[in-house]
Amino acid sequence: MSLVSGARNYPTGRRGLRARCLDATQQLRWAYKSETPPFSLKGVLNHCGVTEVRERLMDRDARLILEKQRLVIEVNRLFPFEHQRTSIAHEIGHIILNECSGITRFTPCRGRAEEEALCDLIAENLLVPPWELQMFLKASARAADWQSSLQCSSLLKAAAHFQVPVDVIARRILKDLRWLPRRVAIVWRLCRDSKSRSSRRALRISSACHSLPLSLVIPPSVIAPPASVITKAFERAGTFLGKEILHLGRLHGKFAIEAMTFKSPGSGSPGVLSMLAPA
Secondary structure (H helix, E strand, O other): OOOOOOOOOOHHHHHHHHHOOOOOOOOHHHHOOOOOOOOOOOHHHOOEEEEEEEEEEEOOOOOEEEEEOOEEEEEEOOOOOHHHHHHHHHHHHHHHHHHHHOOOOOOOOOOOOHHHHHHHHOOOOOEEOHHHHHHHHHHHHOOOOOOOOHHHHHHHHHHHHHOOOOOHHHHHHHOOOOOOOOOEEEEEEEEEOOHHHHOOOOOEEEEEEEEOOOOOOOOOOEEEEOOHHHHHHHOOOOEEEEEEEEEEEEEEEEEEEEEEEOOOOOOOOEEEEEEEEEO
């Protein structure tokens, strides 16, 4: 069964492909309409022709394979449940991307960065649909203007509600939907620099996204400043506020910071979510 229905004029190139993929994802809303978060994706998997999802030890997050003319998703059993869910949805993203590109569903991915990013976006729309996320945030808001009341705790509660990593919720709210303007969300985790085997374990940037009116990349693996409220939140397990001057790659200046500790699935160490606003 086709994943794409209806006729519409799309732009050409990457913008058109992105629009087609997001429309196809939107059309799958019926597949889990009767469910409440966290969505199981069973209906979506069945509609996409995936007959089995199984765990195994792997050298990657997940993969889509054709086995005896059956589509199967294999997911790394070593990863936490929340990570596995996003990995499975990412593989569904490849199926949708292939069909919207006019090729067979089981066409090996080329691993291009823009394709992987689009599959991530499809996955996030499947697991955290905008209408459900907005409904949840409005219901849990402390003020009539629910967007202005969003805090670190709001994002962490949403991550638990949809059973996805907090990184996904941060991207949905700040980058994809632009519901929190002029903000930066950074997730910090205790880890080594992935580019250096000899690096020490430290509280480093694990992921970052922003809704600032400019284009910049916040480099991963940067270590949290020792005197920052970010480090205090990690060491003292709580929520801390402060105004600080930060230098994180091209992101630098004075910021109002909220930092909150959270339990990092699959790790014995906590993580820290920080929300930054230009001061």
